[in-house]
Amino acid sequence: MFDFKFDWCKEMEIGVPIVDAQHQELFRIGRDLEQLIFRGQNATKQELLSLVCELREYISYHFYTEEELMATHNYPSLSQHITSHNKFRTNIVDIDLPLLGQRPDLVLPQIKESLQDFLFNHVLTEDKALGIYIIKLAS
Secondary structure (H helix, E strand, O other): OOOOOHHHHHOOOOOOHHHHHHHHHHHHHHHHHHHHHHHHOOOOOOHHHHHHHHHHHHHHHHHHHHHHHHOHHHHHHHHHHHHHHHHHHHHHHHHHHHOOOOOOOOHHHHHHHHHHHHHHHHHHHHHHHHHHHHHHHHH
């Protein structure tokens, strides 16, 4: 049985509406990725390429938003957070597109694992800390 992992839940929220909305969009992209894995070899090269391009574009947009928010609020862990973003961004940019087109059965699960690890580990630790910091400043 296929194990779906990208179901948004309230516990993932960090309390900053714009960031929470963007995280939900990343989960949606993750669900689309799961659907392509589920379809296996029936996924077209265009669908595969579109998904990777969307993921690349959206993480750049999301990371920019978060980093601007952190800079605006003088977040003390800004540089470490940016390092975490850059590591994940490099991972996604380095996806082997020709191999993805030839062997989606090998590459898609790797992308899923990477996105899943990043979202659950990064959001539940680093982004939660950011949310707490911003909420504390506002009160």
